[in-house]
Each structure stands twice: as structure tokens, then as C-alpha cells.
Amino acid sequence: MAPKEVRVCSFGRHIEDYWKLSVYEQTKLCEDAEEGMVGYSAARKALTTMSPDEVIEEVKRSGLRGKGGAGFNTGLKWSFMPKDDGLEHFLVVNGDESEPGTANDREIMTWSPHLLLEGIIIASYAIRANTCYIYIRGEMFKQIRCMNRAIEEAYEKGYLGKNIFGTDFSLDVYVQTGAGAYICGEETALLSSLMGERGYPRPKPPFPAQKGAFDLPTTVNNVQTIATVPAIIALGADWHLSYGTEKSPGMRMFCVSGHVQRPGHYEFPFGITLRELIYDVCGGPPGGKKVKAVIPGGSSAPMIPGDATDNDLLDTPLTYEDCVTAGTLLGSGAVIVMDEDTDIVWAAHNLIRFYAHESCGKCTPCREGTPWMRMVLERILRGEGVSEDVKLLADIAEGIETKSFCALGDAAAWAMQGALRHFSHEFEEKIRRGKGAAKVFQASYASGLMSLYQPTLEPVRTHRDPRREAEQIAHPLARRMRAWYGGDEE
Amino acid sequence: MTRWDLGHYTPRKDSAIAPEVWEKLLRLEGRYPWRRGMLVPALMEVAQHHKWVSRRQMEELAEFCEVSPTEVMGVATFYTMIYTQPVGDYNIQVCRTLSCALCGAERLIEHLKEKLGIGEFETTPDGRFTLTPVECLAACCGAPVVQINQDYYENVTPEKLDEILASLPEKRTLNPKGEAR
Known part of the structure; x- marks a missing residue:
């Protein structure tokens, strides 16, 4: 029997016109919500009856973990924001969803934009931010339109702008568009992009809570994390804790x-x-x-x-x-x-090609390591692999892991290591069969944009080739070099 | 919705950027505490309207954002959606990352190459189509996914793709808001 779904973030998807403010205001917040817990009631409750610290405490107690990938406790992240420092604070919502396989934020922004806005109001109130940027990846034109429309509606109704719900809390929300870069899903790279720079990650510390967007305290949260917050505020931390496991509640x-x-x-x-x-x-x-x-x-x-x-x-x-x-x-x-029919070497090559394409080029292990892995995998797929290649791939992956600037390098290394850990026999099999296994692979398809800039890896020569060596020795440049460094000729 | 007053920019009279784009760009002023923050959305707006961003347009954006033109070029070349050379009326972007590849994205690319007679990252001689294989478009549940200019098409097959291409208007059209469709 299929297990039962718990719809919180995906609740609105099943209701007609849920993206309209008029419908959102009249509909309960999620399946478990009681009578009267309608849209924007959680934000009203937080702003009118709770202090920012109480909101942070409640979210912290609920054990909500960031849903972008790292799984850090959201309440704890909020509590790192400085208090009463007199500076402008920012909330940045990370909607730069580019991780292959992931398409959740897109759904939330399309079907439940107001749920996200309500979460933004609560989160901004908690971290004392008066400005929020929703960073949406550039390809998602539809979602950008959906969010802009929702923001307009919310301003008209007074849910955004000055003195929300009659309190002295004001909030402006802007949609910021990305322009196509996977790395901008990493929080410091996202902040660089927000500040109009190349999307390079920055070293941490200083953490964004100390020095983030425009060098001011900033919290970066994933869309889905923020969209879960209204339900937690409305139904309480204990409701959230009643789902999931002890270490992964919700x-x-x-x-x-x-x-x-x-x-x-x-x-x-x-x-x-x-x-x-x-x-x-x-x-x-x-x-x-x-x-x-x-x-x-x-x-x-x-x-x-x-x-x-x-x-x-x-x-x-x-x-x-x-x-x-x-x-x-x-x-x-x-x-x-x-x-069962999937070729794991082909799949690994697909993933590594992705990382090689998306590596931002800031740090050496990732910039050099990911294309190198891609080229070795291409060589195996062409049927020109040598028996050392499996070890070589493992070595390169180890050379990238934890040595790169941000998590992109780690991710590439882990993807490679996962394939090697469980399926190394497939790599070996492919290398052993050589050219015979290369039929399924289309070389023209494998070489993407990167191949314009990078030479394809030559097959490793395992034995000395006298003809080639003679060619190298006879090369005019080699002769001149030998002369320059005190060789025997000229 | 202006938060920060950092002055106003007046576009050049002989601007290479269309007036309707300037209208949108000037609306970005005051959103960020630094003028530089406008750069990425501004480049996107220009790239969407004009299909690509020329050097002259970059120079104007540098004035607009108060940075040097080299910085603008550096930013423009970093992002894949900002083209620094002309692309076709319809940029067919086929996702080829794992989820889509498992569901037959390679077949789509091969089909398009054959149908249009062009290679990857190339434009047809009539300037109508550009074939761009791209990495994950984040619509993996509808794999394989194709994005043509601003629109996503999900669960695409070669036959469906033929229908989509046939249904596209003769020239690239802009909707009333000036967005490329």
C-alpha cells in the first residue's frame, strides 16, 4: 500500500487558482490546519502576537532543517543574525534551483507563490530584515512572472510594504533574476551574483550572517524551507516534530x-x-x-x-x-x-560533464579536476580506456574532495566516488572490452562546449613508441630548447 | 518600491538599447544599496530583448551601473543565458543532464541536428533556429525538457518537437510587456 502524503508545501498544487491571493486567503494553510488557519493568518499571528526571538525559538524547536541540500537547522541559522546592530538586514530566498533532478522550488513558486511570500514575511520579521530578494534562476520565466504577480497583489492588499498588519514592521520584496549558472545556488556565489558580480563563491568566514549581500548581515534560505515556515508558526513546533524521525523532523x-x-x-x-x-x-x-x-x-x-x-x-x-x-x-x-539497462559509465560521464561545465573556475582542484575526470570518462566510453583509469578517476576525485573552495567540487567528487564504489566492475568491464563497448556512445554528443577550449585526452601510451619519440626529438622547438638549456646540438 | 536613492541615470540619445528595455531597467533603480546590484538583471533584460548583448550595449550598462566596461564583460561572459554573439530567433535549448538523458534527450538532439542540418551551438542559415544543448533546466519530472526562448516544453518526443517547431510563428514575437515569447 502506498504511504500517505503529507501536503504542506505541495498543498496548493491540488487546489484550483491557489496562486490567486483571493483564493489563498480563504483556503486553509495545509491539510492539518484547523478552522480559521487560512492564508496569511500565520504571518498575522507572528507579527502581532510574537516577538522576533519567539519566532526564531519556535522554528528552532521545530527542528526545521534547510531543504536546499545541507540540512542546517533553520532556526539556528536565523539566530546567528546580529540583534539591534542598527544595520540593514537582508533575507535572500534561494530559488536558483539547478541541481540535476531537483524541481521542487519551481512547483512552489508556480502553485503557491503566496505561501512563499507568507514565509518570507515571517522569516524577515524574525531576522529583522526589511528587504528580501527572491533569487530565481533566469531560465524560469514563468516562475518569475508568477512571483511578480503575487508580490503585486500582496502590496495592493497591504501584506507587503509599510506597517504590515498595523505593526511598525515594513518589508519590501524584490524578485532578482539569475542568468544561468549552477554555482549561484551556493549561498556565497548567489550573494556575489546579487551584487552584480561573477557568481564566484567567497570564503566563509565571514559568514553571510555577519557580512552577506552588500556587506550587510544576510540570511539565505531555500524556497521550500521558507514555504514550510507558515505551517510551523500556525500549527506549532510540536506538530512539525510529530512527523519524520528524531534527527530529521518534518x-x-x-x-x-x-x-x-x-x-x-x-x-x-x-x-x-x-x-x-x-x-x-x-x-x-x-x-x-x-x-x-x-x-x-x-x-x-x-x-x-x-x-x-x-x-x-x-x-x-x-x-x-x-x-x-x-x-x-x-x-x-x-x-x-x-x-537495470542503464550504463553507469555513461551516467557518471553525464554527471561529471555537468560539473565540468558548471565549475566556476575560481579554484584549481575543481576547475582542473572536473574536466580531467570528464576526459578520462570520455576516453573509457570511446573504448580507449586503460586499466589504470579506474584508479586515476578515484585519485582525481580524492584530489578534489574537501580541497575545493565550495561544495561544487565536493559534489563532483562524490558523484564520481559513488559510481566507483558500487559499480567499479562496470568501468573495468568497459575498459577490458575496449572498442567493442564503444558502440552505444556517440562521440559527437559527448563533446559539449568545453571541448572547444580543451583538447581531448590522448590515450595513455603504456609502452614506448620509438617512432613517436624520434618525432619528438626531431622537432625544431625541441632542438632549440636543448640548445638553450645546454644540450648537445646547435 | 524604491528603497535607496542613488541618483537617476539618463540613457544616451543614440542608445543601442531599445527604449522599452530602458523603461524596465530604470525601474530597477533604488532596489539595491549599490548600483552595481542591477547589473545581472539588466544584462538579462537586454539579452532577452535583443537576443544578445553587444559591446556597445555593455558600455552603456557600465555607465548605468557605475562600473567599468570590462567588469560588465566579465559578468556577461560568466552566465550562460547572456549571449555575447547573435543567436537565432528561436533558441532551442535541449536539456541533456542525467534525468533528461535517461528519458531520451540524446535522441532529441540527434533529431534536431538532422532536421535543421546544424551542429550544437550553431544557427540555421536563415537565422531562425539555434540549437543549444544545456545543462539541467530544473524540470526533471517532465523529462526530457526543451526550452524554446522563454517557454518550457515537457515530455518531448521527436514527433512532438516537430509539431512544436511547426507551430512557432514566422518571426520571434514580443508580448505586450516586451518579453520574448
Whole structure:
């Protein structure tokens, strides 16, 4: 039997015209909401009956963890904001959703823009911010229009602007558009982009709470995190704690994509197992196939094997702690399912190509390491791999992990390591079969934009080639170099 | 909705940026404590209206945001959605990251290459279509996804793609708000 959904962030999706303010105001906040708990009542409650510190305390007690990927306690993050420092504070809502597999924020912004705005009012009040930027990725023109329309409606009705609900709290909300860069989902890179710079991450400390957007105290929260806040304020921290597990309380949206019969967004309490989600909710892979590998938290999470392999990890509950035990991460809750016919080397190449394309170029391990991994994988796929390549990939991944500036490098390394940990036999098999295995791979497709700038990796020469060496020695430049450095010629 | 008063910019008389774009850009003033904050949205607006951003337009944006033109160029070349050379009327962006690739994005790209007779990142001779394979468009549940200018198309098959391309108007049209459709 399929487990029951708990709709909080995805509640509005099932109600007609929920994106209109007039409908949002009349509809209850989520499925568990009692009589009278309608749209904007949670913001009214927070602003008129609670102090900012009480709001932070309530969110902290609810155990709400950031849903963008890192899973940091939201209330705790808010409490880092300085108090009574006389400076302008900012709330930045991170809607730069680009993690492969993730499409949750997009749904929230389309179907429930006012839920997000209500969360923004509460969060801004708690961190004493009078300005909020919603950073939406540039490709999402529809969502940008939806949010702009909702903001206009809210201003007209007095939910935004000066003296909200008759209090002395004022708030301005602006939509900021990105322009196509995965790295801008990282909070310091997002702030750089907001300030009109290249989207480079910055070192932490100083943390954004000390020195963020425009060098002023800033909190960056994910769209889904903010959209959960109104329900917590309306129904209380205990309601939120009654779902999920001790260390991962509450619920989150899972976005299931890839080889499943019913891909889509489903909101469940933490603790639902991958098997329930893939088979009971989404109907399993089409054609009665089995699952070979699953990525449980967006491409940055290492893949884990499914029931088509000997080491079936599908019974892993989707919580932060259990995913770590299984050697992966819950990340952004984006479940990518690969069926038994998937070529793991091809899949790994696809992911690494993504990271090589999106690496911002600020730090060396990531900038150099990700294209290098991509080139080695391309070589294997062309059927020109050598037996050292598996070890080489592991070495490069290790050289990037924790040594890069931000989490993008780590994510690329983890994606590679996950594939190698469970499926290294596939890499070895492919290398062993050489050219015979290369049929499925289209070389023209593999070389994306990066190949314009980077030479393709030559196959490693494992034995000395006298003809090539003679060519090198005879090269005029080599002769001149030898002369310059005191060689025997000229 | 103006928060910060940092002065007002008057566009040049012979501006390379269309007046309707300037109208939108000037509305950005006062949103940020630094003028520089306007740069990324401003570049996006120009890129959306004019399809790409020329050097001259970058110089004007540098004046507008009070930064040096090199900075504007640095920012413009960082982001994938800001094209620094002309693209076709319809920029067909096919997502090729894992979820879409699992559901047949490669087939779409091959189909388009064959149909349009162009390679990746190339424009048809009549300037109508550009084929751009892109990384994740964040609509993975509807994989494979194709974005044509501003519109997303989900669960696309080669046949469906043919229908979509046939239904596009002759010339790229702008809606009343001046957004490219």
C-alpha cells in the first residue's frame, strides 16, 4: 500500500487558482490546519502576537532543517543574525534551483507563490530584515512572472510594504533574476551574483550572517524551507516534530525522475524508504524492470545500488542520518532512478560533464579536476580506456574532495566516488572490452562546449613508441630548447 | 518600491538599447544599496530583448551601473543565458543532464541536428533556429525538457518537437510587456 502524503508545501498544487491571493486567503494553510488557519493568518499571528526571538525559538524547536541540500537547522541559522546592530538586514530566498533532478522550488513558486511570500514575511520579521530578494534562476520565466504577480497583489492588499498588519514592521520584496549558472545556488556565489558580480563563491568566514549581500548581515534560505515556515508558526513546533524521525523532523518534497512510471513531486514525512517511494508511489521502472542505481538527493549525492544488484540498498529510509549511513546524502531530495539497462559509465560521464561545465573556475582542484575526470570518462566510453583509469578517476576525485573552495567540487567528487564504489566492475568491464563497448556512445554528443577550449585526452601510451619519440626529438622547438638549456646540438 | 536613492541615470540619445528595455531597467533603480546590484538583471533584460548583448550595449550598462566596461564583460561572459554573439530567433535549448538523458534527450538532439542540418551551438542559415544543448533546466519530472526562448516544453518526443517547431510563428514575437515569447 502506498504511504500517505503529507501536503504542506505541495498543498496548493491540488487546489484550483491557489496562486490567486483571493483564493489563498480563504483556503486553509495545509491539510492539518484547523478552522480559521487560512492564508496569511500565520504571518498575522507572528507579527502581532510574537516577538522576533519567539519566532526564531519556535522554528528552532521545530527542528526545521534547510531543504536546499545541507540540512542546517533553520532556526539556528536565523539566530546567528546580529540583534539591534542598527544595520540593514537582508533575507535572500534561494530559488536558483539547478541541481540535476531537483524541481521542487519551481512547483512552489508556480502553485503557491503566496505561501512563499507568507514565509518570507515571517522569516524577515524574525531576522529583522526589511528587504528580501527572491533569487530565481533566469531560465524560469514563468516562475518569475508568477512571483511578480503575487508580490503585486500582496502590496495592493497591504501584506507587503509599510506597517504590515498595523505593526511598525515594513518589508519590501524584490524578485532578482539569475542568468544561468549552477554555482549561484551556493549561498556565497548567489550573494556575489546579487551584487552584480561573477557568481564566484567567497570564503566563509565571514559568514553571510555577519557580512552577506552588500556587506550587510544576510540570511539565505531555500524556497521550500521558507514555504514550510507558515505551517510551523500556525500549527506549532510540536506538530512539525510529530512527523519524520528524531534527527530529521518534518516532511519534504521528493522529486522523482528518470526511469519510473509516474515521475513527479511527492511530499512525505522523512523516513519513507526508497523502495516505497520508487515502487509504491511512482510505480517502479517501466516495463517491469528492476532498479540498478538510485541517486537519492540530486546529482551531488553519491549513487547507491538498487535491487538489480547484489547489494540492494533500496530499504534506506530517506532521512539525513540514514542516507549518510548508506554512504550517500539526502541533499535536495531529488530521486533519480536508473533501471537495470542503464550504463553507469555513461551516467557518471553525464554527471561529471555537468560539473565540468558548471565549475566556476575560481579554484584549481575543481576547475582542473572536473574536466580531467570528464576526459578520462570520455576516453573509457570511446573504448580507449586503460586499466589504470579506474584508479586515476578515484585519485582525481580524492584530489578534489574537501580541497575545493565550495561544495561544487565536493559534489563532483562524490558523484564520481559513488559510481566507483558500487559499480567499479562496470568501468573495468568497459575498459577490458575496449572498442567493442564503444558502440552505444556517440562521440559527437559527448563533446559539449568545453571541448572547444580543451583538447581531448590522448590515450595513455603504456609502452614506448620509438617512432613517436624520434618525432619528438626531431622537432625544431625541441632542438632549440636543448640548445638553450645546454644540450648537445646547435 | 524604491528603497535607496542613488541618483537617476539618463540613457544616451543614440542608445543601442531599445527604449522599452530602458523603461524596465530604470525601474530597477533604488532596489539595491549599490548600483552595481542591477547589473545581472539588466544584462538579462537586454539579452532577452535583443537576443544578445553587444559591446556597445555593455558600455552603456557600465555607465548605468557605475562600473567599468570590462567588469560588465566579465559578468556577461560568466552566465550562460547572456549571449555575447547573435543567436537565432528561436533558441532551442535541449536539456541533456542525467534525468533528461535517461528519458531520451540524446535522441532529441540527434533529431534536431538532422532536421535543421546544424551542429550544437550553431544557427540555421536563415537565422531562425539555434540549437543549444544545456545543462539541467530544473524540470526533471517532465523529462526530457526543451526550452524554446522563454517557454518550457515537457515530455518531448521527436514527433512532438516537430509539431512544436511547426507551430512557432514566422518571426520571434514580443508580448505586450516586451518579453520574448
